[in-house]
Amino acid sequence: xxxxxxxxxxxxxxxxxxxxxxxxxxxxxxxxxxxxxxxxxxxxxxxxxxxxxxxxxxxxxxxxxxxxxxxxxxxxxxxxxxxxxxxxxxxxxxxxxxxxxxxxxxxxxxxxxxxxxxxxxxxxxxxxxxxxxxxxxxxxxxxxxxxxxxxxxxxxxxxxxxxxxxxxxxxxxxxxxxxxxxxxxxxxxxxxxxxxxxxxxxxxxxxxxxxxxxxxxxxxxxxxxxxxxxxxxxxxxxxxxxxxxxxxxxxxxxxxxxxxxxxxxxxxxxxxxxxxxxxxxxxxxxxxxxxxxxxxxxxxxxxxxxxxxxxxxxxxxxxxxxxxxxxxxxxxxxxxxxxxxxxxxxxxxxxxxxxxxxxxxxxxxxxxxxxxxxxxxxxxxxxxxxxxxxxxxxxxxxxxxxxxxxxxxxxxxxxxxxxxxxxxxxxxxxxxxxxxxxxxxxxx
Numbered sequence: 001x002x003x004x005x006x007x008x009x010x011x012x013x014x015x016x017x018x019x020x021x022x023x024x025x026x027x028x029x030x031x032x033x034x035x036x037x038x039x040x041x042x043x044x045x046x047x048x049x050x051x052x053x054x055x056x057x058x059x060x061x062x063x064x065x066x067x068x069x070x071x072x073x074x075x076x077x078x079x080x081x082x083x084x085x086x087x088x089x090x091x092x093x094x095x096x097x098x099x100x101x102x103x104x105x106x107x108x109x110x111x112x113x114x115x116x117x118x119x120x121x122x123x124x125x126x127x128x129x130x131x132x133x134x135x136x137x138x139x140x141x142x143x144x145x146x147x148x149x150x151x152x153x154x155x156x157x158x159x160x161x162x163x164x165x166x167x168x169x170x171x172x173x174x175x176x177x178x179x180x181x182x183x184x185x186x187x188x189x190x191x192x193x194x195x196x197x198x199x200x201x202x203x204x205x206x207x208x209x210x211x212x213x214x215x216x217x218x219x220x221x222x223x224x225x226x227x228x229x230x231x232x233x234x235x236x237x238x239x240x241x242x243x244x245x246x247x248x249x250x251x252x253x254x255x256x257x258x259x260x261x262x263x264x265x266x267x268x269x270x271x272x273x274x275x276x277x278x279x280x281x282x283x284x285x286x287x288x289x290x291x292x293x294x295x296x297x298x299x300x301x302x303x304x305x306x307x308x309x310x311x312x313x314x315x316x317x318x319x320x321x322x323x324x325x326x327x328x329x330x331x332x333x334x335x336x337x338x339x340x341x342x343x344x345x346x347x348x349x350x351x352x353x354x355x356x357x358x359x360x361x362x363x364x365x366x367x368x369x370x371x372x373x374x375x376x377x378x379x380x381x382x383x384x385x386x387x388x389x390x391x392x393x394x395x396x397x398x399x400x401x402x403x404x405x406x407x408x409x410x411x412x413x414x415x416x417x418x419x420x421x422x423x424x425x426x427x428x429x430x431x432x433x434x435x436x437x438x439x440x441x442x443x444x
Contacts, residue, residue, distance in 0.1 A: 003217050007225025011200070012233050021237075029241050033248035050122055053092045055083045057100035064133045071125065084113055094118055096126065182314060183360035183388035187353065189318055190383060193234045194325040197226055201333030202342070205425060219422035223334075224414070227326045231319060238315070313390055313399065320406040321383030324413055325349065331417035335424035335432045345434075356381030360388035377402050379409035416441060 015021050050071045055078065065073045074092070076083055083095045095113040110130060112123070136146040201223075217225075328349050336342040359381060363372040367389045376386040382402045386394070423440040424432065 004221050004225045004228070007217065007222060008229040008232065011226055011229025012236075015196075015230075015233050025237050025240055026244065029244040029248055033245060033252055048093075048119065048122075050094060050118055051092045052094045052096050052126075053083050053087060055080050055095060055097045058098055065129055068125075071122065087113065087115065098130070180360050180364045180388050182310065182390070183363075183384045184357065186314065186317060186321065186384050186387050187357045187360075189234065190321045190325055191350075191353065193230055193322050194329045197230050197326040198329035198333040198342070198346075200226055200230070201330050201421075201425075202336065202338075205334060206337060219334075219425050220418045222425075223327075223330050223418060223421045227323060227330060227414075230326065231322055234318070234322065235315075238318075310390060314387060316403055317383040317387055317406070320403060320410060323410040324379055324383075324406060325353065327410065327414045327417040331420040331424070334421045335427075335437060341431060345437075352378075352380030353384070356384035359385050363388045377405055379406045382406055 048070065052071065052073050054065070054073050054075050056075060067073050073096075076086075078086065080095070080097055083097075086092065087095045093114060093116065097111040097113070099110065110126075112118070112126065139146045329346075332342055332345045332349070335345065356375060359372055359375045362369065363385065366372065372385055372389055375381040376389055376398070383406065386399070386402050390399075419441050420437055424437075
């Protein structure tokens with residue numbers, strides 16, 4: 001086996017036998033999926049059955065309140081105190097008290113009494129219904145027909161399609177937040193694995209182990225072995241985390257999105273039926289999904305996402321970005337004796353990476369801005385910014401040019417880093433300056 005191969009094997013073995021590394025490999029997908037599950041659960045409507053006892057001093061508002069599959073309204077002629085006593089003794093969940101002067105002089109307020117907190121969505125449902133009811137009451141009091149006002153309101157759905165240079169139209173599958181999320185993950189992984197190389201080089205130099213190693217291995221071989229070893233380790237970790245995450249997210253979607261997926265499938269079948277039969281369809285027999293159009297639109301965009309392209313580009317940009325930055329990290333690790341001394345050298349390297357992260361945030365709202373466009377070709381920022389733009393139907397030639405520049409820059413930085421590495425790795429007890437590092441680049 002070649003010397004570089006032995007170094008690669010040593011790097012992988014040292015990390016795979018590290019308990020912390022193994023724990024995080026399996027724990028990270030659990031934490032991420034658990035967090036996503038928590039967010040989905042918190043964002044879903046509260047489906048707790050609500051039995052609402054209504055004390056309506058106006059004597060007619062209750063007739064206009066509309067329940068649904070988990071809210072039922074019960075009108076009562078009881079006094080408020082008696083209704084609250086009934087709430088405590090029976091299985092009602094709330095008492096809603098609508099004052100007689102709510103609109104005229106009650107400052108638009110009603111009272112809701114409950115045994116257990118009914119949740120924000122339930123409260124918003126009550127609030128929105130009462131606002132609509134009392135608005136219509138005011139309109140009628142001023143001899144204005146509420147139906148005229150309501151019929152004048154129109155909801156507009158903006159359907160976006162991208163037109164390529166050949167005139168072909170394609171539905172826009174851009175999900176700005178998803179692009180930013182992928183870019184943020186790229187930022188985290190490049191920094192994490194790059195710092196892994198940096199610490200590995202610096203620890204071996206500090207412990208003087210490097211003096212033994214370079215007696216039989218060239219500094220360039222050692223640096224390349226470390227970089228490739230950690231890269232392979234990262235790919236192994238990605239595969240393990242990816243499989244676990246896929247299983248967990250599939251389970252998560254089955255649990256939380258089962259009902260909405262069924263409704264989405266039924267909605268699509270109805271849409272196909274309408275396209276096929278046109279006005280011959282009996283619309284009274286079709287389910288109304290007007291309130292779920294935005295959710296269905298999101299699911300449609302997710303189905304249209306080029307998942308394979310995103311995965312392939314993520315791997316290619318991670319490898320390219322990691323190789324580019326890790327070669328610089330290895331050079332810095334070889335030039336310093338402690339992590340405190342490394343800050344003056346790490347900061348200029350980290351600033352472009354941070355800049356790419358902030359540009360990725362900006363690209364959520366404008367993925368084709370001039371800043372995002374040019375930053376997706378600059379090797380210092382392209383791994384993050386291009387991933388954040390990827391959903392905007394990025395042309396293939398842009399991807400190829402961006403990747404070509406990134407990998408070509410890796411070759412250049414590796415060449416320069418090797419010059420720094422071979423000199424700095426055996427230098428001890430001296431604080432290195434930028435000027436001195438510049439001299440090392442011209443040593444033969």
